[in-house]
Amino acid sequence: MKFLRSFSLAILLAVAAIGAARADTAGTIREHLYNGTSAAGYEAMSALAADDPEAAFGVSLFRFFVGIEQLAQAFNAHGFSPEQGIFVSPLLGAAGRIAAPDEAVKPLSYQAMRSYLADFAVAMDEAKALLLTASQSNEFAVEIDLLQIRIDLDGDGVGGEHEAIGAILGQLGGMGARLDISDAELIDVPEARFAFDAADAIWLAGYSQVLALQADFLLAHDFEDFFGSFMHRFFPGAGLPMEQHLSGRTFFMDRDTDLLIADAIAAIHTINWPVIEPERLANVQTRLLEIVELSRANWAAILGETDDHLEFMPGPHQTPVYPEMEVSKEMVQAWLATLDSAEKIFAGELLIPHWRFAGLGFDLVQYLQSAERTDIVLILTGYGALPFLREGKIASARDFEAGLEVFGDAIWGYALWFN
Template identity: 55%
Template sequence: MVEAQGEERAPEPLTYEALRGYLEAFSDDLDAAIPLLLTAAEGDFAAEIEVTRIRIDIDGDGEAGEAESVGAFLAMAAGAGQRLDMGSGMAPELGLPATTFAFDGSDAIWLAGYSHVLATQSDFLLAHDFETFFNAALHRLFPGAGLPMETYPNSGQLFMDRDSDALLADAIAMIHTINWPIIDRERLTGARDRMLSVLDLSRRNWNAILAETDDHLEFIPSPYQTPLALEMTVTKEMVEAWRETLDVSEAILRGELLLPHWRYFGLGFDLAAWFENAERTDAVLLFTGLDALPYLKEGEVADAESFAAANAVFGGSIWNYAAWFN
């Protein structure tokens, strides 16, 4: 949040309690949107939208400028090479072509699934007490918001230069403070349930896509529809591999298929048991092994073969397709 100061705008102070409130409101809003999207999915419509022209008033100044468009965010994420100075009129001329899609019922299901994806992240955080992490590291995400590590300016150095050393120190602090007590079991298991809902909605999405008989500006085309770009071609093999990946992912979330741990050969990590019984999330101790011990057991362990179909079809682009297919 920001407040006006003449021509300039300064960040408002942010507290841990306020951030939790924002996250709770975010999850609640998504939960209100999901049934509306699923209701819309039952209708017969096609709304043409120029996606890269969508603008969001990120800095809260009442205007959504060119640097606050989806196209600008995508350019920044893709490493366009220029810093986007949002809200100051200094954004570069991006020259991105507007990409128009005709969003229909299947895409409403897709968006409902993505709403669960976003709410999962919010609920996972809210299930924990992450105040120390907030105090130690989130000034990097919310600069100028009055967090403790901005009380004094960085003035010393250890290895490189002042700013690089401070960034390294904050990265170490971030890892060190991902040791979050679980304070809301229901919200944590609810985050797992949301992930299961994402898988179910992805299946429903593909059922709807494959049942379409039109061929008009498809956001995710079926193997029988025309892609708007060569890179957006979807084959029958891709759909089958994706569906198989959904099944494997569900088995992992339900504890029917165990996750491998690099340290313990022949044993697997029961993710479902962790969601239901863990008392904390300690990234370092989970990785190094101590906090994984209570959830290790014998059984079928996921390996490269579990995702063989996806690896064969998508190769190194699997995560790009996962972000697109949802």
């Protein structure tokens, strides 16, 4: 009996020690996320990942954020300033240029841009592999306040207050004045604490492919003319060809508006890109199909969960953190049906309708696998679409009826969330 008591005590102490170790792991993950030190967090978690499911998730999470940081830091060094463009980038440019105003802007070349995008695609693929490895364990749930995560956009080794996701989203939503590294103004944002688990690792793996897909599509083409004629809008001071020609005379309305219109026309005109890496264009199809499959796997994992704690994406049987995040059984079924239709398009079983051609549809797969050039104007107007048209089942609203009926006009918002 005395032996049994001693043995039971040893077991309880071991369990408590494991719990304490994991609590420390989760705390370390949060510390690095909230300080914007993802690179250091990656190193710290790598040493523990083999025996600690939370650390394995931390490694994958930090690899994802390091990939984003590296691209952001590279762009920032070249003066990335999206508010001078035609739209605001939701990923990198919410706060505009974040380096000190007197910091020298490095010249940007087309080849450097391609190199940054290629490295980004590799980083997202590495993050995906690590996230899927972490998702094989159901023994972790790391609580994270999303809005407190800081991304080291300027490369100074830490994340400033203006580099917190909450501050960036606040700026995107028009909450407060423009944030600047010299006079950052904190925005009072609500808590957004969720417990990230195996299902969420699958979800983030899907998003890594959404981002990598965009890099692959660009890199498949020679977009140097587009880069030279338009990208000075996003990289002022980086030595691009047209940046010295922003003081012309009035043509239509006023100088600034006329120049913006002229650059927009140039951008559209120069999206006539030869395909120079066809394997990357073909890989876009692979990524599209994988995004669908990962979304299915994500929902399978969610529906199989037996816990109910701070769910980032709650199943119908779980309690949403906020009422607006409630997900019903009908919503899940509608989303899975939407994935089925999307997969048919990505597999070439369902054609994309073209406004000009009755009875013929645009075969996305044939385009991705055989296109020698992407001329967006000619594709939209018809001539450029001719090589990729064929008879077959053409997608219509009926193919997405379930999603439209359940989600209505909010379907794109749910697609952004559900991935």
